Amino acid sequence: MQALNFPKFSFRFKNSENKVSIFDPIRKKFVILQPEEWVRQNCLQVLLQEKKYPKSLINVEKELRVNDLKKRYDIVVYNPDGSIHLIVECKAPSIPITQSTFDQIAQYNLTLNATYLMVTNGLNHYYCQMDFKAECYTFLKDIPDYI
Template sequence: MQLLNFPSYDFRVKNSQNKALIFDLIRKKFIVLTPEEWVRQHVVIYLINDKKYPQSHINVEKQIVINGLKKRYDVVVFNPDGTIHLLVECKAPEIKISQETFDQIARYNLDLDATYLMVTNGMSHFYCQMSKSDEKYQFLKQIPEFSR
């Protein structure tokens, strides 16, 4: 797999039925290793190792219903009170981050109401903080480390 713009991490990878699989710490099982999954797994380890988010607060690839349509978010980090701290949208490295990508995460966030958003293709990372009062987002250089 392609080197990404993240620190170097060790992953459990195996082959099964001619498919590469990667172990997902959150789902606790091996997942088919697609380019998007490669990015998602880097994000999860980055949040745990580098930003100190508790593994128990992270959720991966869950279905949500938005405007009557079934969608899936990539990664969510919950606050201890159950509200959503961070919503992450992952794209494969060859997918350019565009306004459409931000529109997608913004639509999801209308229902999820996360404080922070992260959009990444593994090469470029964008972070923003939501202002609920004026429904705008402010770009940040980083997302904050976990604090209790």
């Protein structure tokens, strides 16, 4: 897989029927290793190992409804009270981060109301903090560590 702009982590892989799978520690199963999945698994390791978010507060690839449309978010991190702390939108490294990527995560956030947003293609990472009163967001250098 392509080298990404993340620290180096160790992963569990398996090969079956000529398809490589990677172990997802949140879903507790092997999933087929696609370029976007490679970004998602690296991002999960940043959240778990670097930022120290507990596994119990992280959810991966769940369905949500946005204006009667079924969508799937990549990663959500909850606060202990059940509110949403962070949404992460992952793209394959070959997909550039554009305004439409930000529009996509902003649309998800209309339903989820996360405090922080992260958009990454594994090479470029963007972090925002929401200001719901002013109805805007501020770009950050990084997302906060778990407290």
